[in-house]
Amino acid sequence: MIFKKVKMEDWFIKNTSCKHNFSESGVPDFTLDEFFQKIKINKSxxxxxxxxxxxxxxxxxxxxxxxxxxxxxxxxxxxxxxxxxxxxxxxxxxxxxxxxxxxxxxxxxxxxxxxxxxxxxxxxxxxxxxxxxxxxxxxxxxxxxxxxxxxxxxxxxxxxxxxxxxxxxxxxxxxxxxxxxxxxxxxxxxxxxxxxxxxxxxxxxxxxxxxxxxxxxxxxxxxxxxxxxxxxxxxxxxxxxxxxxxxxxxxxxxxxxxxxxxxxxxxxxxxxxSKITKNYIENIKNNWSILKNSKLVKEGKIILNYELEGGCVCFPRISGINTFKLAEILAKKYSISIMPGEVFGKSGYIRINLSQKQKEFGNLLRKINHIIKNYGKV
Ligand SMILES: Cc1ncc(COP(=O)(O)O)c(C=O)c1O
Structure with a gap:
């Protein structure tokens, strides 16, 4: 069997040190202690x-x-x-x-x-x-x-x-x-x-x-x-x-x-x-609503497609900047990782995780806006 490279894993490895992670397809991971506190069961x-x-x-x-x-x-x-x-x-x-x-x-x-x-x-x-x-x-x-x-x-x-x-x-x-x-x-x-x-x-x-x-x-x-x-x-x-x-x-x-x-x-x-996912589901719903009502969407810089019904990621189209460049600038300049659509063979799109706190998500949108304005093609 000859396997093609899983480009997604290369991207994860390259950006593993980013402080703000919006590129994963799951909710933020726990430490063992945090997990047991969340489910209110003794670790013993x-x-x-x-x-x-x-x-x-x-x-x-x-x-x-x-x-x-x-x-x-x-x-x-x-x-x-x-x-x-x-x-x-x-x-x-x-x-x-x-x-x-x-x-x-x-x-x-x-x-x-x-x-x-x-x-x-x-x-x-x-x-x-x-x-x-x-x-x-x-x-x-x-x-x-x-x-x-x-x-x-x-x-x-x-x-x-x-x-x-x-x-x-x-x-x-x-x-x-x-x-x-x-x-x-x-x-x-x-x-x-x-x-x-x-x-x-x-x-x-x-x-x-x-x-x-x-x-x-x-x-x-x-x-x-x-x-x-x-x-x-x-x-x-x-x-x-x-x-x-x-x-x-x-x-x-x-x-x-x-x-x-x-x-x-x-x-x-x-x-x-349900104890574990309750807050994440709230975050995902809030962030999805923030995204839908954002200036970026209203101005056509982010174009949404399917309504979010499950999971914690969406895959919007981005206009005005090359999406690989956008992801690289976010990572290098702001220590924020998102997944460029290129990894899925879909240039012009990005995958973003919606399960982070609202404040973090708002910051991501502001940075995307800033980068499109300053580094994108007008
Ligand atoms: C749709 C889908 N299927 C399968 C997998 C494989 O997951 P794992 O081997 O981590 O259970 C993933 C991981 O992201 C996925 O998104």
Missing amino acids: VLNNIFLGNNSTWGSSGLRKEVSCTYKDVKPNNLIITNGTSEALYIFFNLFLNSKSKVLLLYPAFPLLYLIPQALKAKVYFLDALRYENKAELLEKLILKINKIKPNLLIINIPHNPLGFTFNEKEIIEIAKTAKENKVDILFDEHYRFLPINSTKKIFTSGYGIANKFYNRVFATGSVIKCAGIVGIRAGWMIADNNTLNKIRDYKDHITHCVPLISEVITGLAVSNI
């Missing part, structure tokens, strides 16, 4: 964690905890993996080859197409930025599924970096079309625990909706980016028994298991999720 619960081998399936405790966040998923319908990256890597290796066709909305989290491409699958991209409204996007997606009849359709909701999600009706339409065309569906639901709406409830999984009438549905899930524990590196995959058994066997050849200490912290994050 870690004292008796076994440091020997953990089950390759994941501990029964975490599988149970995760299954409770879905409607019809039992602990033995899922496997715990080292980040969802491991789940995706194994899943793609099991399902794809040089004859496979994959359909994916673009821009997208790079591993969703880089691994299929490394396996020589043909990846079809549907450029979501050409549509700017979800009804139109959905219509094009349905047309594409019917036309391409891919072996695998990847649906990432809430979407990184575009921030939209599909509701139950939309998911049913997608899944029915997939079923008619015998297309497997993989839901990547990394940001399911960050609903940006009035319900305060985590999103119903696309898996649960589609699986009621179609059995070729799979899902990956995670809490680490929504709960500020990215370094804990746990994720999961939901699939049929046969696929889960193969994933388990595959894990024997690579990481074997997720350390129990990571799983215990992940379980605590899942069971205390």
Whole structure:
């Protein structure tokens, strides 16, 4: 397998020393102390964690905890993996080859197409930025599924970096079309625990909706980016028994298991999720509203696209300055990191994280305005 470079990681490494971080796709990460203060549980619960081998399936405790966040998923319908990256890597290796066709909305989290491409699958991209409204996007997606009849359709909701999600009706339409065309569906639901709406409830999984009438549905899930524990590196995959058994066997050849200490912290994050995300969700909503009402948007220097419905990032278009230059000036001059769209193959756009405090976010917007004025083309 020949892998193309993950440009996003290069950008993170280059800007790791920036004081103000708006380039990540997750909420700000905790220290261990801060995490336990947030969930109001005594850290001594870690004292008796076994440091020997953990089950390759994941501990029964975490599988149970995760299954409770879905409607019809039992602990033995899922496997715990080292980040969802491991789940995706194994899943793609099991399902794809040089004859496979994959359909994916673009821009997208790079591993969703880089691994299929490394396996020589043909990846079809549907450029979501050409549509700017979800009804139109959905219509094009349905047309594409019917036309391409891919072996695998990847649906990432809430979407990184575009921030939209599909509701139950939309998911049913997608899944029915997939079923008619015998297309497997993989839901990547990394940001399911960050609903940006009035319900305060985590999103119903696309898996649960589609699986009621179609059995070729799979899902990956995670809490680490929504709960500020990215370094804990746990994720999961939901699939049929046969696929889960193969994933388990595959894990024997690579990481074997997720350390129990990571799983215990992940379980605590899942069971205390609303305590953890409450303030972040408020920040995201406030900052999104500040952005929408900002002078930058009113003057057309920032052009928004999809309404933010979930997760903590958006991907606006910037006018008047090269976005790579904007990101470089922000980093070098002000120690602020954002993600230039170039990293996603989308020059003219930036990905910004909305979960920081309002004051910090306001400062970011002021600096962007200043840089466009002073360094942009008039
Ligand atoms: C949509 C999406 N899928 C998968 C991943 C992989 O995440 P991890 O391996 O950290 O769980 C990410 C990380 O940013 C992501 O945004």
